[in-house]
Amino acid sequence: MLGFGADLLWADMNRLLAFLFHQGVLDEQFLQLQQLQDEASPNFVSEVVNIYFHESEKLLTNLRGLLMEREYKKMGIHLNQFMGSSSSIGAKRVTNVCAAFRAATDQSNRAGCLRALEMLEHEYCYLKNKLHELFQVMLHCI
Numbered sequence: 001m002l003g004f005g006a007d008l009l010w011a012d013m014n015r016l017l018a019f020l021f022h023q024g025v026l027d028e029q030f031l032q033l034q035q036l037q038d039e040a041s042p043n044f045v046s047e048v049v050n051i052y053f054h055e056s057e058k059l060l061t062n063l064r065g066l067l068m069e070r071e072y073k074k075m076g077i078h079l080n081q082f083m084g085s086s087s088s089i090g091a092k093r094v095t096n097v098c099a100a101f102r103a104a105t106d107q108s109n110r111a112g113c114l115r116a117l118e119m120l121e122h123e124y125c126y127l128k129n130k131l132h133e134l135f136q137v138m139l140h141c142i
Contacts, residue, residue, distance in 0.1 A: 013137045020130055023093075030090025046135045052089050053128055056082065060121060067113055072105045075113070079105065082120075093123045 020026045037044040059082045066075045083098040097120045104112030 013134065016130070016134050016137060020134070025093050025127060025130060026090045027092040028090065029087065033089060046138075049089055049131055049135075052085055052091075055085060056124060060124065063117060063120075067110075067117060070108075070110065072108045072113075075105045076102055091127050094120070094127055097123050 017026070033048060034045055041047075059078050062078050063075055063082075066072075066078065079098050079102045083095050083102070086094040086098060097116065101113065101116035101120055104116050
């Protein structure tokens, strides 16, 4: 049976998840990802998310470079990849910013792309920090 401390940790985890959903940081896709986790793969969600973070870091670096070179078509390809992977883990706000960024690249709007990149980096860092916090709480619940 779970002790009082474990009950508080589960409550903390649920509050944090509810907050992230309420703020639009995550969507139902994240819950679907969680449903794939079981006793055979207890770290499935954190492993998938860590792969996402690793790949996203590369994409952000590439986007910065392509923006300096004004390679809007290539940026669009990277943004499609970033949007797809963000959507697959339920990163709603990151996905939305990618879509806006993509629209700016379609118009070759350098100022819009700079603003969108800044916003993407902000949303990505926020997501990363909050999911790290969530996984720390989840780790203590196990």
